[in-house]
Amino acid sequence: MPNAERKGRIALVMPRLSRYGGAESFAWRLAEVLARRGHEVDFICARCETEPPPGVTPVVVGRFGGVRAVKVLWFALMAGRARRRGGYDLVFGMGKTLGQDILRIGGGPISTFWKLSAHAWPAGFPRWFKMARRRLSPSGWAIHWIDSLRYRRTPHLVAVSHMVRDWTVAAYPDLDPSAIEVIYNKPDLGRFSPVDEAQRRALRAEADIEDGQMVIGTAATNFTLKGVRSLLMALARLPEHFVLHVAGGRGPGKYLRLARRLGVSDRVRFLGRVEDMASFYRRLDVFVLATFYDACSNAVLEALACGCRSVSSARNGSARFLPKRWVFSDPADVPELAAVLLRVSKEERPGPFVWPPEVPCGMDPYVEMIEQAIAR
Numbered sequence: 001m002p003n004a005e006r007k008g009r010i011a012l013v014m015p016r017l018s019r020y021g022g023a024e025s026f027a028w029r030l031a032e033v034l035a036r037r038g039h040e041v042d043f044i045c046a047r048c049e050t051e052p053p054p055g056v057t058p059v060v061v062g063r064f065g066g067v068r069a070v071k072v073l074w075f076a077l078m079a080g081r082a083r084r085r086g087g088y089d090l091v092f093g094m095g096k097t098l099g100q101d102i103l104r105i106g107g108g109p110i111s112t113f114w115k116l117s118a119h120a121w122p123a124g125f126p127r128w129f130k131m132a133r134r135r136l137s138p139s140g141w142a143i144h145w146i147d148s149l150r151y152r153r154t155p156h157l158v159a160v161s162h163m164v165r166d167w168t169v170a171a172y173p174d175l176d177p178s179a180i181e182v183i184y185n186k187p188d189l190g191r192f193s194p195v196d197e198a199q200r201r202a203l204r205a206e207a208d209i210e211d212g213q214m215v216i217g218t219a220a221t222n223f224t225l226k227g228v229r230s231l232l233m234a235l236a237r238l239p240e241h242f243v244l245h246v247a248g249g250r251g252p253g254k255y256l257r258l259a260r261r262l263g264v265s266d267r268v269r270f271l272g273r274v275e276d277m278a279s280f281y282r283r284l285d286v287f288v289l290a291t292f293y294d295a296c297s298n299a300v301l302e303a304l305a306c307g308c309r310s311v312s313s314a315r316n317g318s319a320r321f322l323p324k325r326w327v328f329s330d331p332a333d334v335p336e337l338a339a340v341l342l343r344v345s346k347e348e349r350p351g352p353f354v355w356p357p358e359v360p361c362g363m364d365p366y367v368e369m370i371e372q373a374i375a376r
Contacts, residue, residue, distance in 0.1 A: 005375070006371075006374055006375050007037075007038045007039050007040070008039050008040070008088075008089035008090055008370075008371075008374035009039070009040045009042075009086070009087065009088050009089045009090075010034055010039050010040065010041050010042070010088060010089065010090050010091075010092065010370065010374075011041075011042045011043075011044050011059075011082075011083055011086055011088045011090075011091045011092070012027055012030060012031050012034075012041065012042070012043050012044070012092050012094065013044045013045075013079050013083070013091060013092070013093045013094065013095060013097050013100060014027045014043070014044075014045055014093075014094040014095045015045060015046045015047070015075055015095050015096075016045055016046065016047060016049055017043050017045040017047070017048045017049060017050060017052060017058055018049040018050050019050050020049070020050075022185070022298050023094060023106045026094075026185065027043075027094050028050070028052075028053060029363060030092070030363060030366060030367075031043055031052065031053050031056045032053035032054075032056070033363055033367055034367065034370065035053055035054065035055030035056050036053075036054075036055070037367070037371075039374075041055065041056045041057070042056070042057050042058075042059045042086060042088070043056055043057070043058050043059065044059045044061065044079050044082045044083065044086075045058060045059070045060055045061070046060070046061060046062060046063050046071075046075045046078075047060060047062070047063060048060050059082050059086070061074075061075065061078035061079060061081075061082055062078070063075070067138065067139070068137075068138075068139035069137075069138035069139040069141075069142045071139075072096055072139055072142045072143060072146070073142050075095070075096070075097070076096055076097050076098055076146055079095075079097045080097070080098055080099050083099055083100075084099075089374050090102070090370060090373055090374055092104070092366075092370060093150070093154070094106065096143055096146045096147075096150070097146070097150065098146065098149055098150055098153065099153075100150075100154055101154070101155055101156060101373065102154070102155075102156040102157075102158065102369065102370065102373070103150060103151075103154040103156070103157050103158065104158050104160065104366075105151075105157060105158065105159045105160065105164055105165075105168055105180075106160050106164075106295055107164070107295045108163075108164045108167040108168055108171075108295055109144075109147050109151070109167060109168055109171040109172070110140060110143045110144050110147055111144060111147075111171050112167045112168075112170065112171050113293055114131070114134055114135075114140070116292060116293045116315060117225055117292050117293040118130070118131055119292055119330075119331075119332050120224050120225050120227065120229075120292040120293075120331075120332075121224065122229075147171075148172070151168060151172050151175060152172065152174070152175070156181070156369070156373070157175075157179070157180045157181070158180070158181045158182070158183055158366075158369070159180050159181070159182050159183075160182075160183065160184065160185060160295050160296045160317065161182065161184060161295055161296035161317025161318065161320065162182050162317065162320060163295070163296070163316075163317035163320070164182075164295045164296065164317055165177060165180045165182055168180065181360075181365075181369075182360065183360045183361060183362075183365045183366065184296060184317075184318070184359060184360065184361040184362075185296055185298055185301075185318075185361065185362075186301075186355060186361035186362040187298060187301045187302045187305045187353075189305055189353065189355070191278055192277075192278050192281065192302045192303075192305040192306050193278075193305060193306065193307075193352065194282070194305075194306055194307030194349075194351075194352060195282050195306075195307070199282070200282055200283065203279050203282050203283040204283045207283055209243075209283060212241055213241055213242075213243050214238075214239075214241050214242045214243070214285050214286075214345050215243055215244075215245055215283065215284050215285050215286075216231070216235070216242060216243065216244050216245070216284070216285065216286050216287075216288055216341060216345075217244070217245045217246075217247065217280065217281070217284040217286070217287050217288070217303075217308075218231060218244070218245075218246055218247070218287065218288050218289060218290070219246075219247045219248050219274075219277070219280075219287075219289075219299040220246060220247075220248050220249050221248050221249050222249070223246075223249050223252065223255055225291065225292055225293060226289065226290065226291050226292075226294075227289075227290025227291055227292060227313070227331040227332075228246060228249075228255055228290075229255065229258065230290045230331050230332060230334055230337055231244060231246075231288065231290050231337070232244070232255060232258055232259050232262055232264060232268065233262065233334045234290075234334050234337040234338040234341060235262070235264050235267060235268070235338075236262040236263065236264050237334065237335070237338040238338055238341060238342060239342075240267070242267065242341070242345075243267045243268070243269070244264075244267060244268045244269070245268075245269045245271060245280075245284070246268070246269065246270045246271060247271050247272075247273075247274040247277065247280050248271075248272070248273060248274065249270070249272070250272070252270040255268075255270070256268070256270070277299075277302065278302070278306060281302060281303040281306035281308050282306050282307070282308070284303070284308050285308075285309065285345055286308070286309045286310075286311060286341060286344055286345050287299070287300070287303035287304075287308045287309070287310045287311070288310075288311050288312070288337075288341060289310075289311075289312040289313065289316055290313055290331040290337060291312070291313050291315055291316050291331060292313070292315055292331055292332075293315055294312075294313075294315060294316035294317065294318075295317050296316070296317035296318045297312065297316050297317070297318045298318070300312050300316060300318045300319065300321075300322070301318050301321060301353070304321070304322070304350065304353050305352075305353040307349050307350060307351070307352070308349070308350075309326070309344050309345070309347060309349060309350065310322060310326065310350075311326045311327070311328065311340055311341065311344055312326070312327055312328075313327070313328055313329070313330070313331040314327050314328065314329050314330075315331065321356075325343075325344075326340075326344060328340045
C-alpha cells in the first residue's frame with residue numbers, strides 16, 4: 001500500500017494502551033502502522049500499560065471512581081474532552097466512547113451479550129441470580145446508554161465479523177446493515193502454521209503427553225463464558241484416552257472440583273497463561289471453543305492455521321470459516337458436544353489454512369479507510 005499523500009492528525013481511543021488482549025493488541029498495531037506511515041498519532045486511554053509504538057503519543061485521562069459505572073462514564077466523558085481539545089483530523093474509536101468518526105465494533109451490543117451469555121450459567125437459581133445482578137448493575141446500564149448513542153451517531157461503523165454486524169442491527173433495527181463494513185481479524189500465518197509429524201511428536205513429548213492420548217484443547221480467560229463446564233461434562237462421556245488441556249484463565253478451583261465429581265480430574269490440565277500458543281495448538285488433536293458468546297475468536301483460526309482440527313459453537317463469529325460439520329449449535333448441549341468431538345477426532349488433520357481472498361481482513365483495510373477519510 002503506497003503512503004498517503006496527506007498526513008493527518010489521528011486519535012485512537014481505547015481504555016488501555018496495552019499489547020495483552022486481542023482488541024488491545026490490534027489497537028497497538030494500528031497505531032504503529034499509522035505512525036510509521038507518517039501520521040501524527042495520539043492514543044487516548046485511561047491507562048498506559050506498555051511502551052507506545054514509536055511516534056505514538058499516549059494521552060492518559062486516568063481512571064476515577066470506586067465503582068465500574070463511574071469508571072465507564074468517566075472515560076467516555078474524558079476521552080470526549082481530549083478529543084475536542086486535540087483538534088484531530090480523524091478519531092478512531094475502539095471502546096465505549098462517543099464522538100468518533102469511525103467505530104470498530106469488537107463485541108456487539110451489551111443487550112445481546114446479556115441475552116446470549118445467560119445460558120452459560122446452569123438453569124435455575126444460578127442463572128436467575130446472575131441475570132438479576134446484571135439487570136441491576138449501574139455499569140451495565142451505563143454501557144447500554146453509551147451503546148444506544150455511539151451506534152447511531154458514529155458516521156462509519158466497522159464490525160469484526162458478520163455475526164457482530166447482525167447482532168448490532170438486530171438490537172438497533174434503524175441501522176442499515178449494508179452501511180456497516182465487516183473486516184475480520186486475520187491470524188499471523190507466519191507464526192501460526194503446521195509442523196511436520198516429527199516436530200509435533202517432540203512438542204507432545206515436551207508437554208508430557210502420553211502415546212495414544214487424544215488431546216482436546218481450549219483457550220479461555222472467562223471459563224464460564226467459554227463453556228469449560230460443558231467441556232468437562234463432555235469429557236466424562238468420552239473414552240478414557242481423551243484428555244482436556246485448558247490454556248489461559250485464573251482460579252480454576254470450582255472447575256477442578258467439578259472434574260473430581262465427574263471422575264475426570266486426572267484427565268484435565270489447567271495450564272494458566274500460555275506464552276507460546278502456536279506450540280499449544282500444534283500438540284493438540286482437536287481444538288474446541290464451546291463459547292456462549294464470541295464476536296470473532298482468534299483462537300479458532302490460529303488453531304486451524306496450525307493444522308489442528310478446530311471445532312466451535314455457532315455463537316462465534318469466526319465459525320464462519322469452519323466446515324459446517326465442525327460447528328455445533330448449542331454449547332450447553334453436552335451430548336451433542338461429546339459426539340462432535342468424538343467424530344472430528346477421527347478425521348484427517350487439515351492442511352494449511354488459506355484465507356478466502358474475497359473476505360476483507362487484517363490491517364490494510366483499516367489504514368486505507370482512515371487515509372481515504374483524511375483525504376476527503
